[in-house]
Amino acid sequence: METKIFAFTGKGGVGKTSLSAAFIRILSETYEKAKILAVDADPAVGLSAALGIEPKKTLDDVRLQIAESIEKGETGAAAELLSEAKFHLLDCIAERGNISFLAIGRPEAAGCYCKVNAYLKQVIEGISGNYDFVVIDGEAGIEQINRRVLEHISYLVLVTDGSKKGLQVIGTIRQVAEKLVTCEKTGVIVNRVPAGYAPELPDLLAVIGDDDTQRRNDMRGESVFALSEDSPLYCGAKEALKNLQENKNGIV
Ligand SMILES: Nc1ncnc2c1ncn2[C@@H]1O[C@H](COP(=O)(O)OP(=O)(O)OP(=O)(O)O)[C@@H](O)[C@H]1O
Ligand SMILES: [Mg+2]
Numbered sequence: 703m704e705t706k707i708f709a710f711t712g713k714g715g716v717g718k719t720s721l722s723a724a725f726i727r728i729l730s731e732t733y734e735k736a737k738i739l740a741v742d743a744d745p746a747v748g749l750s751a752a753l754g755i756e757p758k759k760t761l762d763d764v765r766l767q768i769a770e771s772i773e774k775g776e777t778g779a780a781a782e783l784l785s786e787a788k789f790h791l792l793d794c795i796a797e798r799g800n801i802s803f804l805a806i807g808r809p810e811a812a813g814c815y816c817k818v819n820a821y822l823k824q825v826i827e828g829i830s831g832n833y834d835f836v837v838i839d840g841e842a843g844i845e846q847i848n849r850r851v852l853e854h855i856s857y858l859v860l861v862t863d864g865s866k867k868g869l870q871v872i873g874t875i876r877q878v879a880e881k882l883v884t885c886e887k888t889g890v891i892v893n894r895v896p897a898g899y900a901p902e903l904p905d906l907l908a909v910i911g912d913d914d915t916q917r918r919n920d921m922r923g924e925s926v927f928a929l930s931e932d933s934p935l936y937c938g939a940k941e942a943l944k945n946l947q948e949n950k951n952g953i954v
Contacts, residue, residue: 703736707826707836708946709852712861713871714842717893717935719744720916721861722839723752723926724939729835730801736834742805743822743846749839750805754925757796760807761825762818764790791825802833816849823851843871847878857946858888859907864895887949891942893935907945910938 708725710718726740742749750756768787796803806822830836838855840846852858858879862868872890879888889907892899897911913934919925929936 703834705830705833705836706857707830707838707855708857708859709838709840709855710859710861711840711844711847711852711872711875712842713863713865713868716861716863716868717891717910718842718861719748719752719839720926720935721859721891721893721939721942722749722837724929724935725859725943726753726801726837727926727929728936728940728943729837730799733834734800736800737832738801739830739833739836740801740803741822741826741836741838742803743838743851744841745806745808745818746841747805747808750803751923752926753798753801753803754927755796755798755801755803757794757803757805759790759794760805761791761794761822762807764794765818765821791829819846819849819851823849823853826851827854844875844878847875847882850882852883855883855885856887858883858885859942859946860888860890862890862892864892864899864901869901887946889942889946891938893938907942908938910934 710722712718722740726738729736729738740749740753740755764787767790794804804825806818826836826838838852840852846852860872860875862872876888879885887905889905890903891908891910892901892906893910894912895909900909911934915929915933916935919928931937
């Protein structure tokens with residue numbers, strides 16, 4: 703199977719992490735034999751809790767470790783450095799069934815973030831081919847599109863709430879992505895909206911209402927695996943995934 707890469711983007715707080723996690727759960731249950739890589743590309747961290755998977759190390763930990771060993775002169779040849787990086791990378795991947803989880807981590811020092819983003823891009827490009835599906839929970843806003851971290855993907859999923867600002871942000875992402883991202887398809891999920899709200903968008907994948915179960919799960923610190931299969935978030939994610947894969951739009 704050719705690797706399919708999903709990247710979730712949009713304004714802050716609209717549901718990117720919850721929806722990435724729901725997609726990951728649905729993919730893992732639908733394709734039991736598939737290998738799925740879940741990537742938390744947001745330094746603010748969230749996908750780990752949403753999936754209930756805790757990584758021992760993050761990409762930023764590895765990047766710093768390698769930088770330190772270079773400074774101390776502990777690493778010799780480039781080949782040695784490469785094998786050290788690969789070895790440490792394995793430590794970053796936590797597993798739950800057919801899901802492997804990797805997190806970018808939280809760069810402490812100001813100004814470090816572009817370095818870890820560049821590293822993330824290389825890592826995604828380097829290891830994606832080992833998986834059937836890769837789902838990337840992106841940082842809020844446009845930065846990772848601008849930095850070309852999400853340059854080669856299959857599906858760009860734009861998440862918004864019903865607000866004008868949310869729609870503006872996906873409009874901007876769309877414009878920039880046209881120039882900087884190669885992808886098969888874009889699609890929009892409108893999340894947490896009142897019943898009856900139906901925005902007119904050419905590539906609408908699903909409209910999801912306010913989900914009480916999700917809110918309760920959040921309060922109990924439960925993962926997306928605790929969502930019932932008839933909850934709005936789960937059903938909406940399933941519909942959006944189906945529409946993306948069948949190359950159809952949703953309600954429009
Ligand atoms: N349909 C929904 N109904 C109710 N609550 C929801 C729904 N979707 C998401 N939430 C809740 O809204 C909050 C924000 O969601 P989430 O963390 O997924 O957004 P995000 O876009 O990843 O945010 P950030 O930009 O901060 O990373 C969370 O508490 C989440 O549980
Ligand atoms: Mg998030």
